[in-house]
Amino acid sequence: MSELKPPSFVSAQMVADRAGVSRSAVSRTFTEGASVSEATRRKVMEAANALGYHVNHLARGLRERSNIVCLVVADMTTPIRARMVDILTRKLQASGKITMVINTETDTESVSAALRQTLNYRADATVVLSGTPPASLIETCIANGQQVVLINRDERLQGSSNLGVDNAMAGREALYLLRRAGCQRLGLITSNAGTASLVEREEVFVQAARDAGLNVTVTQAGPTSYQSGQEAARRVFGRSASPDGVFCVTDLLALGFMDVARQEFGLKVPDDLCVIGFDDIEQASWSSYQLTTFRQPLDPMADEVVDLLLQPERAVSERRLIEPIPIWRRSVRPASA
Amino acid sequence: MSELKPPSFVSAQMVADRAGVSRSAVSRTFTEGASVSEATRRKVMEAANALGYHVNHLARGLRERSNIVCLVVADMTTPIRARMVDILTRKLQASGKITMVINTETDTESVSAALRQTLNYRADATVVLSGTPPASLIETCIANGQQVVLINRDERLQGSSNLGVDNAMAGREALYLLRRAGCQRLGLITSNAGTASLVEREEVFVQAARDAGLNVTVTQAGPTSYQSGQEAARRVFGRSASPDGVFCVTDLLALGFMDVARQEFGLKVPDDLCVIGFDDIEQASWSSYQLTTFRQPLDPMADEVVDLLLQPERAVSERRLIEPIPIWRRSVRPASA
DNA sequence: TTGAAAGCGTTACCAG
DNA sequence: CTGGTAACGCTTTCAA
Numbered sequence: 001m002s003e004l005k006p007p008s009f010v011s012a013q014m015v016a017d018r019a020g021v022s023r024s025a026v027s028r029t030f031t032e033g034a035s036v037s038e039a040t041r042r043k044v045m046e047a048a049n050a051l052g053y054h055v056n057h058l059a060r061g062l063r064e065r066s067n068i069v070c071l072v073v074a075d076m077t078t079p080i081r082a083r084m085v086d087i088l089t090r091k092l093q094a095s096g097k098i099t100m101v102i103n104t105e106t107d108t109e110s111v112s113a114a115l116r117q118t119l120n121y122r123a124d125a126t127v128v129l130s131g132t133p134p135a136s137l138i139e140t141c142i143a144n145g146q147q148v149v150l151i152n153r154d155e156r157l158q159g160s161s162n163l164g165v166d167n168a169m170a171g172r173e174a175l176y177l178l179r180r181a182g183c184q185r186l187g188l189i190t191s192n193a194g195t196a197s198l199v200e201r202e203e204v205f206v207q208a209a210r211d212a213g214l215n216v217t218v219t220q221a222g223p224t225s226y227q228s229g230q231e232a233a234r235r236v237f238g239r240s241a242s243p244d245g246v247f248c249v250t251d252l253l254a255l256g257f258m259d260v261a262r263q264e265f266g267l268k269v270p271d272d273l274c275v276i277g278f279d280d281i282e283q284a285s286w287s288s289y290q291l292t293t294f295r296q297p298l299d300p301m302a303d304e305v306v307d308l309l310l311q312p313e314r315a316v317s318e319r320r321l322i323e324p325i326p327i328w329r330r331s332v333r334p335a336s337a
Numbered sequence: 338m339s340e341l342k343p344p345s346f347v348s349a350q351m352v353a354d355r356a357g358v359s360r361s362a363v364s365r366t367f368t369e370g371a372s373v374s375e376a377t378r379r380k381v382m383e384a385a386n387a388l389g390y391h392v393n394h395l396a397r398g399l400r401e402r403s404n405i406v407c408l409v410v411a412d413m414t415t416p417i418r419a420r421m422v423d424i425l426t427r428k429l430q431a432s433g434k435i436t437m438v439i440n441t442e443t444d445t446e447s448v449s450a451a452l453r454q455t456l457n458y459r460a461d462a463t464v465v466l467s468g469t470p471p472a473s474l475i476e477t478c479i480a481n482g483q484q485v486v487l488i489n490r491d492e493r494l495q496g497s498s499n500l501g502v503d504n505a506m507a508g509r510e511a512l513y514l515l516r517r518a519g520c521q522r523l524g525l526i527t528s529n530a531g532t533a534s535l536v537e538r539e540e541v542f543v544q545a546a547r548d549a550g551l552n553v554t555v556t557q558a559g560p561t562s563y564q565s566g567q568e569a570a571r572r573v574f575g576r577s578a579s580p581d582g583v584f585c586v587t588d589l590l591a592l593g594f595m596d597v598a599r600q601e602f603g604l605k606v607p608d609d610l611c612v613i614g615f616d617d618i619e620q621a622s623w624s625s626y627q628l629t630t631f632r633q634p635l636d637p638m639a640d641e642v643v644d645l646l647l648q649p650e651r652a653v654s655e656r657r658l659i660e661p662i663p664i665w666r667r668s669v670r671p672a673s674a
Numbered sequence: 675t676t677g678a679a680a681g682c683g684t685t686a687c688c689a690g
Numbered sequence: 691c692t693g694g695t696a697a698c699g700c701t702t703t704c705a706a
Contacts, residue, residue: 008481009456009459009482052477052480052481054453054456054481055457056399056457057458058395058396058398058399058458058459059395059399061395062393062395062396062399066395076419076423076426077416077419077420077423079416079419082413082414082416082419085413085422085438086413086414086440089413089438089439089440090440093440098437098439098454098458099437099439099440100435100436101426101436101437101438102426102430102435102436103423103426103427103430103436116391117435119346119391120392120393120394121394122346122393122394122395140389143389144345144346144347144389144391145345145346226619230624255623256623259623259625260624263624282414282563283620286592286593286596287567287596287597288596288600288625288626289625
C-alpha cells in the first residue's frame, strides 16, 4: 500500500530556479507582509503560476502552527449533527483554519483512535462533538499544547473548554408549556444513548414535574432516531394511561412519535396530544410536523468555538452555556381549553 | 492572528533521549516492519508513553505520501450529502487515509479556493462531491501527481476519475412507473441548480415521454430544497391542467411537493397523484411519506472511490456509472385502475 | 541491530 | 531588498 510513489509537487526551489532568485525570495513572496521588491515578486509569481506552485503547509506546519483543526464526530448523518459540522467547517475555514473530520463511533476506543490522529497531524485544536473521550488522552492533547473544545459533553476536564446548550432550561420550559396546555398525563421519550445532554433534559423535566406534584412516564427505545420515536409511541399508546403531553428529548424522536401517534392510533396533534422536541432540525418545520421545539443556536455556538480557538487565553474558563431558543409551532395547544 | 505560539509537541528526539537510544531507533520502533530488538523497542515504547509521543504525520508527509484526502463538498446539510460525507470519511479512514473536508459554495471561485487548499496540504487525492471545479485547476492537481475523483459531476477531464449514478436509467424507469400507474398528465419538478445530474434526469424523462407521445410540464422553483418542492406544488396546482403523475428530481423536492399537494390541495397520494423522487434519503421512508424513489447506492460508490485511490493505475479509466436502485413504496399506484 | 547523516520544503534569522 | 544558513521532525541510507 505504501509502495506508492508520493505525488510530485512543485517546490519553492524549483520556482526560485526558474525565476532566477533564491528560495528565500520565493518564500517572502508568499508571506504576508514580507518585504520583496515589485520586480522580484513579479518574476516569482510568473514562475510560480507557470509551474503550478503551491506553498506546502505541511512543511510550514513543522515550525509553526499547522492551522489544522480536528473535528471528532459520530452520527454525522443526523440532521442536527450534519448542520453542526457544516457550520463549524464554514466558520473555521473563514478564520483561516482547515478542518479534518474524524468520523468515529461513540465508543471510547473509537474516540481514542480519533484523538491519536489529531495528535499525529499536529492539529492546533481538537473539537469533540460526540462520543466520550478518555480523560487521559484529552490530557495528552492538552499537554502537547493543543486546545480542546468539548461540545455538549459532560466531562469537565482541566484545561479543556466546554460549551453546550442549557438543557435544564429546555426541560423546565417544556414542562411549563405542557402544563399550560392543560396536559394531565405527562410522558418523556428518550433513547438509550445515555448522552449527558439527553440525560439532563430528561432529569430536569422529570424533577420539575415532580416538584409540581406530577408524575412522568419515561420511555426509552433504542438509539436516537426516528424509528425509536415510532417504537416508543407504539409502546406508550399500546397500553392504558397513555400520555396526552410528551417531551421528546430530540426532534428525530418526536417526529417518529408523532407519525405513529397520528397514523396508527388516530390521535390529533395538538388536540389529543401535545408534543415537544429539541434541536429544531429542518424537518421539524416541515408542514407535516410543525413541531414546537427548542433550537440549538448553532451559529452562536460555532462563533464561540472559533473565538475560543483564536484567543487561547480564554480557553480555560468555566463551561459556557448557551440558551436554546424556544420555537413555537403547532404541536402544542396554546393554553388549556 | 499568527503570533500564536505553536503547540509544543513531543518529538522523536525527546523520546530517544529519555530512552537512551538514537532517534533512528525511535523511528524504527514506529515503522511497520523495521528491525528493532525487543529490548530497545520496549525502552522506546516506555519513554514514548511516558512522554505522550505521537509520530508527526506532517513531517512524514514531507518525504512520502501524506495520506490526506480532501473532500470538496457543498450543501453539506442536505441529507443525501451528509450521508455521502459520512460514508466516505468512514471508508477512507478504514483504509488508512484522513479526510480534510472543504466546505464550499457551489460557485467556481469558491471551489477554486478549495482546490488550492488541497494542494497546499499536499493531499494525495481530491474528491469533488459538488460544485463546478475549473478545468485548469483540476489539471494542476493532476500535474502535481494528485488523484482527482469527480462524483456525479459532468466534466470529464483528462486524468481524473469520474463516478456517478445512472441518471438516465432513473428518468426512463420513472416514466415507466408513472405510465403503468395510468397517469395521464405528467409533470417534472426540478430546481434551478442546473447540476449536470439533475439536468440529465430531467432531459431523459422528458425525452422518453416525448418518444411515447406524451407531453411533460416542467416546473423549476428555486434551489434544491423541501421549500422549493412546496413552491412548485403551489404553482402547479394553482392552475388548470395540473398533473396526476410527477417525477421530482430529488427526494427533498418530492417531500415538499407531496406535503403541499395533500395539505393545501387535498389530493390523495397515490390515488389522485403519483410522486417519484430520487436519492432515497432517510425521510423518504418516514411513514408520512413512503416515497417511491431511486436510491443512490452510496456504499458501492464509496467503495469504488477507495478502490480508485488505492489503485491509481485504474484511475484514468472511463466514467463509472452505478445503477440507482428503485425503491418501491406507496407514492405510486401499482398499476392503472 | 544500531547510530550518524542526508534530505524532504518551509520560514526566520543574519549578513551583506 | 536580497541570498545563505539553520532549524523544524521525520525516514532512509550507509557504515559500523
